[in-house]
Amino acid sequence: MKKAIFTLAIGDNPMYKAALESFQAYADKVGADLVVSEELHYPLNIDNKNYDASPAWSEKLYMAELLKEYDRVLYIDADMIIAPWAENIFERYNALDTIYMFNEGAIKDRTEHAEKISSILGQVDWPSENGKTVYFNSGMILASKESNLFTNASAQEMQKICNEVKFYDQTYINYLIFREKINYVCIDKAFNRMPLLGQDGYKEASFIHYAGRGYREKIPMRELKFIIDYCDFFSDTLSEQASIEYKQQAWHWYMLKQHRKTKIPIGMLSAVFGLFYPQHKY
Incomplete structure (x- = not known):
């Protein structure tokens, strides 16, 4: 089975260099190729400053191209460290018809974003668990050919929402999962350990995500x-x-x-x- 680890790293931020070193070490360990986008394939016109959105976020759509060549693709944001002790996620989560992501909606209410994108692209049956809207963080996505996540995805739809919906790429990927009725499983927090889960124990995780302000403390x-x-x-x-x-x-x-x-x-x-x-x- 052919596997890839995919990320986007544009610019000379030293954080990206370190992240890529950790990704390469992990790729070697799990038998995957590391694929790094250094240019944008899906440029969007973003002019809403309220959401601090980046045109680079659309690059997650490139997973569709990679899944023509690879059986499984693991997308990772470049503000993550994959720890040297990280478990093999490909073995841990092995159903090929399933999307694996972390459900941040269980911690942070993202109902507003779900309702907004549905008002633009059309209503879908957006699920909830324990009374909370399911909403996955797109900093880590594990997809396979058989999941068909990006079959009906388009940059044109992203353009429609990128100035209207917060976290447009992430919200769009959630929307695709529910619109296309794709099987999904929430991964363990160890594979997308984010600051919104608090500081305690974050260094023990496999994939450590320094989203937002990260774990900067003082x-x-x-x-x-x-x-x-x-x-x-x-x-x-x-x-x-x-x-x-x-x-x-x-x-x-x-x-x-x-x-x-x-x-x-x-x-x-x-x-x-x-x-x-x-x-x-x-």
Whole structure:
């Protein structure tokens, strides 16, 4: 059976580089190819600033093309780390006619998004469990040819909703599952461990998702925390020099963001912020 791990990584964010290293290690372990989109195949016109939507989110539709070549495709957001101890998800969830995702609707009410997309693309029988709207997080999707998730998907439909519906890609994928009456199973949280589940125990998960603000706690930026955790998780295989370089890149990324806000020279910003966060300055 031919398997792929698929992600989108555009730009030089050091978080993406570390994520891809963890994805490649996992791909090697489970016998999958790593496929990385570095350009967009489905450009959308997004002009609603209220939702902070990205045209890059449409790239999840590319799974349809990959499923012509591969039997199973695992999509993973590039703000995730796959831990070196991660369980083999392909073996854990092996029904080929089923979509596997994490139901964040059990924790966060997403009824508003379900109702909005239905008002635009047509009503569907949107399910609920324990009185809560089923709504899957699309940061991790495990699909097979037989599931037919993307058979009737289109960038044109995404364009209709991308300026009207929050989390347009995620909401659209949920909508497809229910419109096309596709079998689905909610995965264990260990395969999409998100901050909305809290801080406790997140480092024990297989797939750790740094969505939103991530697990930053008192650390000023999620990219810094991401790299700190990555270097910790892979300390057995990552050289000390490589770890330092990752942390230097993450600190520089933080300084670039501050520079764009303030226009103050990066050297001066680094000196000032280094006084407040000396343990994170490299």
